[in-house]
Amino acid sequence: MSVLSFERIVRYFRHGHNVLDGVDFEVDAGEVIGLLGRNGAGKTTLIQIALGVLHPQGGAASVFGINPATDPMAVKLQVGYVSEDQILPEFLEVNEVLALHRGLFPDWDVELEKDLLSRFNIRAGAKIKELSKGEARQVALLCAVAHRPKLLLLDEPAGGLDPAVRREFLETSIQLLNDAGTTILFSSHHMTDVERMAGRIVMLHSGKVLVDDALDNLQERFSMVLLPLDGGMTEERARSLPGCIAVRRRNGSIHAILRMSREEGLQAARKAIGVENIRCETIPLEEMFIELLGGQP
Amino acid sequence: MSRTGLFLLRKDPALKGMLASVPIMTLIGLAIRFSGGERLLELSDPGRSGFAVFLFVVVWCVMLFHTVGTGFWSRCSRIAMVLPIPARELWAWRLVAVTAAVVLPVTGMTLALGAGIDPSIFMLGGKVLAVLLLLLAIGQNPFPKLFRIQVSAVYVVFLVFASFLALIYLLLTPATVVTILIPAALALLISIQTFLAVPRGFLLVPDRPGYPDGSPWWKWLDPPDLAEDAGPVEPEAAPETAPQLTFRQVLHWTLFRTLVNRLNIWLIGLVMIFISWAILYEFLGGQGAWMPLCYTPLWLMAHFQQSPQWIGSLAHLPIRRRLIFRYVAGSMLLPMLVGVLLSFLVAVGEKPVLVNLDRKDGIDLEVPFEFWEIGEAGNIYEAVAPWGERLQLPAYTIIGGYRQVVVNPFGVGEDSSERFIAWQQARAIQAVYGLSQTPDLDNPQVPPGARSRTHHRTWGLILFLLSIGLVAGLRFSLLQFRRTWARFLVKGMIPILAIPIVLIILAILIGPATGLTSREGIDVVPVLFLSRLAGSLEISGGVYLLASLLVLIAGYFLVGRTFGKVEPDPTPIKSIAHDYRF
Amino acid sequence: MLIVVDPGTGVPVYRQVMDQVKLQVASGRLAPGDELPSTRLLSTELGVNPMTISKAYSFLEKEGIVERRPGRPVAVKGNGGKGAGRELLRNELAGTVTIVRQLGIEPDEALELFRSMLSKIGKEETP
Incomplete structure (x- = not known):
């Protein structure tokens, strides 16, 4: 049974255009989904719909079989949520924030709380407003995971954090994955984090799911051919390569993104162009993101 | 006015906040004056000190509102701070905006309350304004270093104390030109001192931790630059046994x-x-x-x-x-x-009670509006007592040009005899409460709990x-x-x-x-x-x-x-x- | 066992893990019977999704390099045959070959360079 499903989610934005225009995908238990998209692509909106904070104007979301729009309480109790611009009550002490969450979540695991608190090395008596950005986010993570949720919704959880805190964040999530097979849906602009964590990538673009595939498949199915400019190579010729989805000119060569693996790409390019000195490389997710979403309006 | 000044003013949130606060304060003034609530009307009576207190409280609240909402406690914006503009200029324009934001709403309210009633209200409004400006000047903290006035607990207590003193000053002194000029002049002096003390550029955070603004208020007479080095202050350790709040x-x-x-x-x-x-x-x-x-x-x-x-x-x-x-x-x-x-x-x-004989200015027998009557314009309405004393009742226009008017049938006039007034009062009580009356001016027979x-x-x-x-x-x-x-x-x-x-x-x-x-x-x-x-x-x-x-x-x-x-x-x-x- | 993962290269993480295990098996650094770290441990160490490690292990198992035994750590089974080392080297050299072409260096010249570099490393390792 899917832990989380979105069925033709439609959500209009204030200014009239659709943020989400029929988003459709399911998440199975134990999956780690990297939700990618440019700023304003609707990642936050989608996550908040799953949390029941925003209501879809068309379609329905389902979390553990519960519709978050009709029973947000039940969803919130079973889900952990961290977001970049989440505000912890800054007038409270860490202690008090923990007491608040302990009371709100009946399944709160005191052992895990203690464990994480000592790992993050946060003073329990400190006021939230005295904490650094990284520490505050760690408290937020603690609050999101200490009730051992079966689903974690992370909205740009590492946004604005230094690499050390980001890694700590990653490791805590991995620990949860190991311990309980938690399902995770997270959005991030740190592509290396996504490459480490995600099993599957969902890319949103202009309100729709543009890509929904296993990360490994994505990486194995796309490649970039570097074509030297000499020998009359033009962008048009590059574009006519089989499976070519994007072409870019870069100092001295033309880069063509092909929808095929590295070996296939190399052979196809050699065959099509008849030039031998062609290189074909795998594409980091970051490049793929830029190639797939960067050029589009 | 320099272009920089115009730019800073245009960007100043205090002025934007004023767009709301001036009409609101004016409206409050008008509402107090015309809402008809007698209690509220008394506030606009310049003879009573209640007005000054009320005005002061309302105005102080508005100021607090500005403080939080429009950042009164900053000497310039963070963005302006990094622009190549001298700190003095930044602060001066900020002060212009902040002063305007205090002066204009209060002026609006005073005008609304007092226009056409009594010019002495304006004197009182002026005094309140002058005192507020003094508080504002003190509130700017005359030895500035930071772009923002740091609000320590001591400082807040000091300001509250200062505003209490100001309130006492408002209550005890008469509203004259002198009592307006004294706080105004003080405000000016303090502002000049602040202006002269503004450094070339503001700091983002205090250069010595532990000092809120580099200048705690008790060191005002001793400029902070010369003060002894306090050294870094250890962040205070939280007591381990802090009282735990329950969920x-x-x-x-x-x-x-x-x-x-x-x-x-x-x-x-x-x-x-x-x-x-x-x-x-x-x-x-x-x-x-x-x-x-x-x-x-x-x-x-x-x-x-x-x-x-x-x-x-x-x-x-x-x-x-x-x-x-x-x-x-x-x-x-x-x-x-x-x-x-x-x-x-x-x-x-x-x-x-619902029938009141009001002798405060002139004489008027007030009955609830339900017991007024609608008449036609041009007709003469008279109340005629059994013994022949008659009074022409004033007819009030509803809408100009419209034929109908409203009349208080229980009206009394300046020239009415006491007997006539008593007769009208008895009639009014009878109409309002349905109680039979024998006319007696001083003892209207309305039992406690009587209902209309x-x-x-x-x-x-x-x-x-x-x-x-x-x-x-x-x-x-x-x-x-x-x-x-x-x-x-x-x-x-x-x-x-x-x-x-x-x-x-x-x-x-x-x-x-x-x-x-x-x-x-x-x-x-x-x-x-x-x-x-x-x-x-x-x-x-x-x-x-x-x-x-x-x-x-x-x-x-x-x-x-x-x-x-x-x-x-x-x-x-x-x-x-x-x-x-x- | 030393495994390093570089997520920014575009090579799937599970493939990176597989290649490094294969390399170590082919080079003899890992002998049949040697135990590999658990999925849990390796994923925490590398900071990657445990499913990825699991995937790498099961592919390695399919290729007959490791063996998964219920209740016990994953262990090296065989060295993947004689050609395993050659295959790995082949993959590594593919990129080099293209560069040699692009630079217009004659095959003999390239081979000479390759040979001299190999012998230099040999000298350094056996002083």
């Missing part, structure tokens, strides 16, 4: 801090106390001016309309909306209740209609439409509803002079109309009261349900002064 305490404290403890809520709450008080007092012992009735729904709707912005930070937590709603609604219902209770307490002490059927059912109907309107309005103000224009309509509803009120106040202001309308006409006609409606419906006041109560209780749950579905406003709470704060 419930933390939960309610969090809800209180996020949903209730907002300056504008405190301000509106204060106003709500006054309004509820005024309304009930109008019903119990006044003629029944209806204007204050309009304010409550408007304030409440504005309150609920803003609420989606406040719940955002709690949205992801499994806290029941019902609980959140209790806080959002309670923060307004409680002040209203307090106002009603206060009014009851006063009523118990004063035992107000007409008055009660009229006001019962008003209350009933009002509660239905209130519930509908509140539900409407919580609707979140998809279409931009519909959202705009919801947002614009309050201004739209406020426009008639402003127009009526304007009409009252210019009406008598132009013959367009009269104060009495506007006050009487709606009440009289509803009184006739209530009379034809033949339902008693008690039934209306019960029905209103039911509507309000049902409304509480209805609005609560709508509130339960409200989405938190996705735009983060961002005041116009966002970059003026840390």
Whole structure:
């Protein structure tokens, strides 16, 4: 049974255009989904719909079989949520924030709380407003995971954090994955984090799911051919390569993104162009993101 | 005016805040003057010190509002700080904006209160202004280093203390040119000192930790640069055995801090106390001016309309909306209740009656507006006593050119004999309470607890209609439409509803002079109309009261349900002064 | 066992893990019977999704390099045959070959360079 499903989610934005225009995908238990998209692509909106904070104007979301729009309480109790611009009550002490969450979540695991608190090395008596950005986010993570949720919704959880805190964040999530097979849906602009964590990538673009595939498949199915400019190579010729989805000119060569693996790409390019000195490389997710979403309006 | 100055002024949030505060303060002034609540009217009596206190409190509240809302406590914005503009210039323009933001609303209010009544109100307003400017000058902290005036606890206590002294000064000294000039001159001196002390560039954080501004207030006479080095201050260790709050305490404290403890809520709450008080007092012992009735729904709707912005930070937590709603609604219902209770307490002490002989200026026999009559323009209306004494009753225009007028049939005149006045009073009591009377001016025979059927059912109907309107309005103000224009309509509803009120106040202001309308006409006609409606419906006041109560209780749950579905406003709470704060 | 993962290269993480295990097996650094770290441990150490490690292990198992035994750590089974080392080198050299072409260096010249570099490393390792 899917832990989380979105069925033709439609959500209009204030200014009239659709943020989400029929988003459709399911998440199975134990999956780690990297939700990618440019700023304003609707990642936050989608996550908040799953949390029941925003209501879809068309379609329905389902979390553990519960519709978050009709029973947000039940969803919130079973889900952990961290977001970049989440505000912890800054007038409270860490202690008090923990007491608040302990009371709100009946399944709160005191052992895990203690464990994480000592790992993050946060003073329990400190006021939230005295904490650094990284520490505050760690408290937020603690609050999101200490009730051992079966689903974690992370909205740009590492946004604005230094690499050390980001890694700590990653490791805590991995620990949860190991311990309980938690399902995770997270959005991030740190592509290396996504490459480490995600099993599957969902890319949103202009309100729709543009890509929904296993990360490994994505990486194995796309490649970039570097074509030297000499020998009359033009962008048009590059574009006519089989499976070519994007072409870019870069100092001295033309880069063509092909929808095929590295070996296939190399052979196809050699065959099509008849030039031998062609290189074909795998594409980091970051490049793929830029190639797939960067050029589009 | 330099281009930099214009740029800084244009960007200054204090001036933007003023766009709202000047009309609001002017409106409050007008409302006090024309709402007809006698208690409120007394505030505009310059002979009483109550006015100064009231004005000061209101103005101080507005200033506090500015402080939080528009960043009074910053000497320049963070953005301006990094521009190549001398700190002195930054601060000077900021001061111009801040001063304007204090001066103009108070001026507006004073003008609204005093125009055409008594010029001595202006002297009093001037004194209040001068004192406020002095507080403002002190509040700028005359030895500045930081771009922002750091608000330490000591500093706040000092300011509160200073404002108490200022209040005492306001109460004890007469309003003369000298008492205005003294605080004004002091304010000027302090501002000059501050200007001279402004460094070439502001700092973002204190260069020595532990010193709020590099200049604690007790070191003002000793400029901070020369002060001995305090050395880095260890961050104070939190006591390990801090008293632990229980879950419930933390939960309610969090809800209180996020949903209730907002300056504008405190301000509106204060106003709500006054309004509820005024309304009930109008019903119990006044003629029944209806204007204050309009304010409550408007304030409440504005309150609920803003609420989606406040719940955002709690949205992801499994806290029941019902609980959140209790806080959002309670923060307004409680002040209203307090106002009603206060009014009851006063009523118990004063035992107000509905027929009052007012000899304060001139002589007037006041009866509730339901007992006025509508007549035709041009006719002469007279009250004729059995013994032949007669009085021509004044007829008040409703709308200029319109044939009908309103008349108080129980009017008395300056030349009326005591016997005539007693006769009118007896007649009025008989009409209002339905009690038979023998005319006796000093001992009107109104037993305690006497009720006026007409008055009660009229006001019962008003209350009933009002509660239905209130519930509908509140539900409407919580609707979140998809279409931009519909959202705009919801947002614009309050201004739209406020426009008639402003127009009526304007009409009252210019009406008598132009013959367009009269104060009495506007006050009487709606009440009289509803009184006739209530009379034809033949339902008693008690039934209306019960029905209103039911509507309000049902409304509480209805609005609560709508509130339960409200989405938190996705735009983060961002005041116009966002970059003026840390 | 030393495994390093570089997520920014575009090579799937599970493939990186597989290649490094294969390399170590082919080079003899891991002998049949040697135990590999658990999925849990390796994923925490590398900071990657445990499913990825699991995937790498099961592919390695399919290729007959490791063996998964219920209740016990994953262990090296065989060295993947004689050609395994050659195959790995082949993959590594593919990119080099293209560069040699692009630079227009004659095959003999390239081979000479390759040979001299190999002998230099040999000298350094056996002083």
